[in-house]
Amino acid sequence: MEVVTISPLGFVNRRPQLSFPVLCCILSAMKQMMTIKLPPDEANLDEVRRRMNLGPEEIDNDFGVVSIDPKKNLYAVMVEEKASQKLSEQNPKGVKGPYSNPRIEPFGPPK
Numbered sequence: 001m002e003v004v005t006i007s008p009l010g011f012v013n014r015r016p017q018l019s020f021p022v023l024c025c026i027l028s029a030m031k032q033m034m035t036i037k038l039p040p041d042e043a044n045l046d047e048v049r050r051r052m053n054l055g056p057e058e059i060d061n062d063f064g065v066v067s068i069d070p071k072k073n074l075y076a077v078m079v080e081e082k083a084s085q086k087l088s089e090q091n092p093k094g095v096k097g098p099y100s101n102p103r104i105e106p107f108g109p110p111k
Contacts, residue, residue, distance in 0.1 A: 031060055032084040034097035035068065035076050043067065043075050052095060058083035 036048060043065050049056065060078035068076045076099075079087070084098040 030081055031063075031078045031101075032081055032098035033076050033101040034079055034084060034087060034095060035074055035099065036096075037073050037094035038065075038075055039073060040070075043073075045077075048075075048077055052077075052079075052083075052087060052092060053090070054079065054083055054087075 034052075036051065038047065038051070045059065045061060045065060048054070048065055049059060052059075058080050063078040066076045068074050078101070079098075087095055088098070
């Protein structure tokens with residue numbers, strides 16, 4: 001699909017229009033998933049930022065801290081690509097990644 005605009009001077013501008021799913025994929029590609037081991041009472045964004053030495057702009061506040069294995073006290077967070085590179089170099093205790101975060105969609109028609 002293409003968006004066509006015409007300026008007041010008559011210039012035609014054509015550009016592709018990105019659908020919402022494509023735009024979401026592009027935006028999420030800029031962030032990467034990391035895992036961290038934490039005691040359950042410390043599984044919050046402030047503690048994760050402190051342990052990972054991250055600024056507020058380097059971690060996805062909307063994603064938050066997601067429990068992925070409660071028995072192992074393992075949590076997932078989304079960080080900016082540069083932050084994941086920094087974490088890979090620093091290798092803080094209990095932090096692993098980056099991991100892929102594919103979009104999850106239904107397979108086939110609903111039953």
